[in-house]
Amino acid sequence: MxxxxxxxxxxxxxxxxxxxxxxxxxxxxxxxxxxxxxxxxxxxxxxxxxxxxRGELKAFHLKLDLEGTEFQKKVWRALLEIPHGKTVSYLELSKQLGDIKAIRAVASANGKNPVWILVPCHRVIGSDGSLTGYAGGIPRKKWLLEHEGVLTQKSLF
Known part of the structure; x- marks a missing residue:
């Protein structure tokens, strides 16, 4: 390693x-x-x-060697399905995984993602569109989503 x-x-x-x-x-x-x-x-x-x-790559093609529980790996595989430039809510992700009641477990697994950016946990947002829950901090999540064209940067002038 x-x-x-x-x-x-x-x-x-x-x-x-x-x-x-x-x-x-x-x-x-x-x-x-x-x-x-x-x-x-x-x-x-x-x-x-x-x-x-540089804005030249929208999908990674790398071999991953992730350690985690089976549930965490299931969540991380689901995160890999979120396309560049799109977001899903924690609730939507829980529904996709087949258990709407697992929203907290899904959020926890999302937060334990060991390979930021490659497994795009930054693309998961609150149901109300808020940029909640990012281990790297909300400013970094905001930057990544702006970089991917999900959010438009608002000018002060």
Whole structure:
């Protein structure tokens, strides 16, 4: 398992992975130096993230190596089905998974997503359209949704 750091518009991302796939992407609040030497098996992750942030990539094609419960993995698979530029509510996601009463469990699994951006947990919003519940903070969620064209940035003038 290798760990690298990548500079992104949202801050420094810690990326962990192996030849089995990506196991973690997390934007850090601290600022370690970006990694200069990237192992071959993590190069596609870096290339695709950079293309995403340039606005050139709408869907990732990477091997994932995620650890979690079966329920969490089921939620994360459902998140992968949310297209770029679209959102769903926690309630809609719970319905898609077959249990409207599981909304809190779905929200909890969403919050434990270990690979931000690749598994697009930022595309899940409140039923009223509010940008609730994002482990990376609401400003980052807002930035990602604006970047994907879901939200339009409002001008002050």
């Amino acid at each position: 290798m760990k690298i750091h990548l500079k992104t518009p949202l801050g420094i991302a810690r990326i962990r992975g192996s030849e089995e796939g990506v196991s973690e992407i997390k934007i850090l609040d601290e600022t370690p130096q970006p990694t200069s030497e990237i192992p071959d098996y993590l190069l596609p992750v870096v290339e695709q993230l950079e293309a995403y942030f």
